[in-house]
Amino acid sequence: MIRRTCGILATILLTGATLSAQTAPRPLVIYFVDVEGGQATLIKTPVGEAFLIDAGFPGGGGTFQSTPGAPESARDAQRILAAARDAGLTQIDHLMLTHYHADHSGGVMELSQLLPIRHFIDHSAPSAEAEVVVPGTQALYEAYIALRAKGTHTEPKPGDHLAIKGLDVVVVSSAGEVLTAPLDGAGAANPACISGGVPAQEKTENPRSTGIRLQYGKFRFLDIGDLSGPPQYALTCPRNLIGEADVYLIAHHGGADGADPALFAAVKPRVAVFDNGSRKGGQAPTFATIAQMPGIDGWQLHRSLNRDVINLPEERIANLDDSTSAWIKVTAQADGSFSVTNGRTGQTKAYPR
Numbered sequence: 001m002i003r004r005t006c007g008i009l010a011t012i013l014l015t016g017a018t019l020s021a022q023t024a025p026r027p028l029v030i031y032f033v034d035v036e037g038g039q040a041t042l043i044k045t046p047v048g049e050a051f052l053i054d055a056g057f058p059g060g061g062g063t064f065q066s067t068p069g070a071p072e073s074a075r076d077a078q079r080i081l082a083a084a085r086d087a088g089l090t091q092i093d094h095l096m097l098t099h100y101h102a103d104h105s106g107g108v109m110e111l112s113q114l115l116p117i118r119h120f121i122d123h124s125a126p127s128a129e130a131e132v133v134v135p136g137t138q139a140l141y142e143a144y145i146a147l148r149a150k151g152t153h154t155e156p157k158p159g160d161h162l163a164i165k166g167l168d169v170v171v172v173s174s175a176g177e178v179l180t181a182p183l184d185g186a187g188a189a190n191p192a193c194i195s196g197g198v199p200a201q202e203k204t205e206n207p208r209s210t211g212i213r214l215q216y217g218k219f220r221f222l223d224i225g226d227l228s229g230p231p232q233y234a235l236t237c238p239r240n241l242i243g244e245a246d247v248y249l250i251a252h253h254g255g256a257d258g259a260d261p262a263l264f265a266a267v268k269p270r271v272a273v274f275d276n277g278s279r280k281g282g283q284a285p286t287f288a289t290i291a292q293m294p295g296i297d298g299w300q301l302h303r304s305l306n307r308d309v310i311n312l313p314e315e316r317i318a319n320l321d322d323s324t325s326a327w328i329k330v331t332a333q334a335d336g337s338f339s340v341t342n343g344r345t346g347q348t349k350a351y352p353r
């Protein structure tokens, strides 16, 4: 009798625990994976799916000259896999490639051998000039489209919403085009605009980057890949078409063409992330822009060794040199509060509502 009562009690307790686990709102988790100055941003959605934006460099060396090889020794694909394991993810439900440069699309082939990829989102193809400026782009693209053909494929236009459960993800730029009308609640004139903005460092494929604004409840994240030059300018000048965001992955790894103060003034991020390498991205003008804007915490994947850079405090730098590969992790709640964890130190900074 006693044993039976205990059994019933255990069942009730277990049911209660299961119910509270089901009803408790789950966070959105974003891993900024260290791919040495490329991009690989792994998002675990509140319903437990994986949304990966870019896949880092190819090969063991992980440079623009590297080619895809064995997945066991693929530097960046292995780092994405480690983040996926940390998050409890076993496949990539949605992969978006912002554009077709090796530091963003290069790791896809190797990653696909480590984790199945179901849904591909991109802007179709690189322009004809892309191969001239960055040799190797076309070969990576041709390998990718063979892989893409095995899953579902979406080529969204600016203003389209991506079909990702539990999130509102709107495309703000793609294939050189940007929004033509403001998103809900946006559209105010931006007095910080300086005529023409900042010229793009690379003028063929970067300005064609597919960019998104992701919303979970009241929390917003902006990722525009390497969007630079006139399309970047058009997002927030002369009117702010995209509104504000809590976390902003700085365009083009925080290079000088991501430094336009007008964009930061419009978006008003509380956290701005440099997905830089020790000598790639993360240039002095962008650090200077952030330093002069109150209320923005910069976070860096790497301490920058570039000329004239004044690095941020060490607690907001994930990797002090190239001997480590720590991530930056953002955990966001639907009420708009979030926290940022430095993967090197394990320390977390809270950003209340």
Ligand SMILES: [Zn+2]
Pocket (backbone or CB within 6 Å): 037, 038, 039, 101, 103, 104, 226, 252, 253
């Ligand atoms: Zn890039």
